[in-house]
Amino acid sequence: MNILVAPDKFRGSLEADEVCNAIRAGILLAYPDANVTTVPLADGGEGTAQILTKQAGGTRIEVKVSDPLEREVTASYGLSADSEVAFIEMAAASGLKLLSENERNPLLTTTFGTGELILDALNRGVKKIILGIGGSATTDGGIGLAAALGFRFFDKNNKMLGVNGGNLSLIDRIETANADPRLSAVSIVVACDVSNPLFGTNGAAYVYGPQKGATAEMVEVLDNGLRNVADVASKTFGRDYSEVPGAGAAGGLGAGCMWFLNAELRDGVSIVIDQSNIVELIKQADLVITGEGKIDEQTLSGKVVKGLADFCQQYQVPLAAVCGTLQITPEQTRDAGITYAVSVLDRPMNLDVAQNEAFRLVRDATFQLVRLFFANTRSDFS
Structure with a gap:
């Protein structure tokens, strides 16, 4: 048997x-x-990278990066035995577990540290990145991750903005000239286990904002910000991903990965099953x-x-x-x-x-x- x-x-x-x-x-x-x-x-949430790394006979890499409030933290990700695939969980750098309850505020938090993990993987010459986006502390539409990889965000007065949820509504222009050129040569797959759109009553801010510390007033600010960044990013990249199932995952990181990384969103279960x-x-x-x-x-x-x-x-x-x-x-x-x-x-x-x-x-x-x-x-x- x-x-x-x-x-x-x-x-x-x-x-x-x-x-x-x-x-x-x-x-x-x-x-x-x-x-x-x-x-x-695993289904794409926390623990997925560890399982995929083990299946690939890989090793764990530790890196000093920024936590959701831009403090230094040691985060880890997996690297396959042939060093060609990186298995990253955004929760390792930008997760809710890194904050105490009174520190939770998605107007202030950022995915910058997740971008730093991706940058480290690029520095190691990987050809593919599998990114799990469960457990986030953020609602920044992925602009923090993008900033770590060279993208810049400006307001209508041409002032460069900090990359957190509170500044989403101020974005008037996205500068792509300094984006890391290696992104175009790397395949990036995002493990996503929800199907929410980017904004609206079923979107990132309304559904998941409160568990990240958002009050009702914050939720409205964040939702308006996500609508704004969707408008600016759609014009910049020529594609509107705001209604794609999973766009609202991890505070809009799903949509951000499609705009800034040209990533493919897939359900985490299928990714793990494919690799196993x-x-x-x-x-x-x-x-x-x-x-x-x-x-x-x-x-x-x-x-x-x-x-x-x-x-x-x-x-x-x-x-x-x-x-x-x-x-x-x-x-x-x-x-x-x-x-x-x-x-x-x-x-x-x-x-x-x-x-x-x-x-x-x-x-x-x-x-x-x-x-x-x-x-x-x-x-x-x-």
Whole structure:
């Protein structure tokens, strides 16, 4: 019996490789002779670069860059074994996790440090960059990142502007003459796990601004600023990306990457799956087990579980999913191509207890589902 284990992280409790270990332990408790292959996955959010680097046999590079408030911080990114691909997470330099709660203010924060990570990768001669843009502290439309790479932003009085969310509405002109020429020779793919447009009630400022510290008044200022930068950038580059799904990701960095880096936006799940050779492993599997902290309707529109379900359906391999919270109906489970989905919670408990006991809970739930699967298929594998 070949079992492929390919989960996402359980946010706040287990990283993806730890979930792999817990599921593997549960499988081997049920059937010690099972042949288990583990592949930790991610959806483009935090942890994606680490997983991609590991899959590429790469190394971690540490660089001193600017944090969201332009203080020096040490950030890291991954470099493939052949030094041709860089795996960067904007959260490493421009993430919300780098700020205390009272420091959160998207009028002041910038993606400049993320641009510095890209610059370091260019200095190392990479040919491709995969950039994950989850977990941002910023709503600057990517102008900070662009400034680190040589772009300049001016107001109507020809005064060069600081590159933060508060100055978006003042931008009158974008100067491209000093942009790093190496950008045109590098392929840049952005891992994006949301589909929001750049501005409007479903855009970057209104949907994600409050969690970054924006008040209602700030949200309006930021949204107007994103509308302005979209107008100026569209005229400068001859393309309007403001309505492209994902343009509003990471405070408008999705759109900024398309304008300033000529980047391609892709869902993070497909990028990780492409890099992992997982399709071949699915073809060889008798059962695939995946999981993430919560399975809900959002899971069905591009997360790891849905990405795997599509391939498992294609190759007629059963897919089981374990999760902390299960919030989809049996009909949704069936329609998504998930054979079996179960919450790992085995009794009423609060979040702290669930997180502290996560490894055991995942292991034990896996034990039960594998025993059930083998009981139903034992005649086929006797």
